[in-house]
Amino acid sequence: MSFILALDPNMDEDDADLWIGLKIEGQCELHWIDGSDLDFQNWVQIQPDCTTKSTLMMSSGQWYTENGHHGNPFVCETESTIYCPQHVT
Numbered sequence: 001m002s003f004i005l006a007l008d009p010n011m012d013e014d015d016a017d018l019w020i021g022l023k024i025e026g027q028c029e030l031h032w033i034d035g036s037d038l039d040f041q042n043w044v045q046i047q048p049d050c051t052t053k054s055t056l057m058m059s060s061g062q063w064y065t066e067n068g069h070h071g072n073p074f075v076c077e078t079e080s081t082i083y084c085p086q087h088v089t
Contacts, residue, residue, distance in 0.1 A: 019074035022055035024048060024065060 021033040028050035030038045044062045048055070052065040056072060 016059040017056045017072050019072055020055055020057045020063065021074065021076065022063070024050055024053050
């Protein structure tokens with residue numbers, strides 16, 4: 001989480017709950033929004049709550065479920081891109 005906080009100097013660690021793109025469907029089936037399966041979990045105690053459909057990550061790095069009606073920021077995974085200097089071919 002400290003890596004994410006370092007990317008945005010305006011983000012306050014005490015109010016840094018982020019949507020992480022994990023959705024809950026059916027009978028508590030967990031999937032990332034890109035359709036990939038979940039291979040790691042870091043829930044707070046008594047979670048996930050399968051009556052809600054979206055997941056937030058707290059500043060501690062742990063996850064909890066919440067209905068998606070809040071204006072929290074979100075974090076996305078993308079492929080890394082490395083640019084070469086113009087003089088390199």
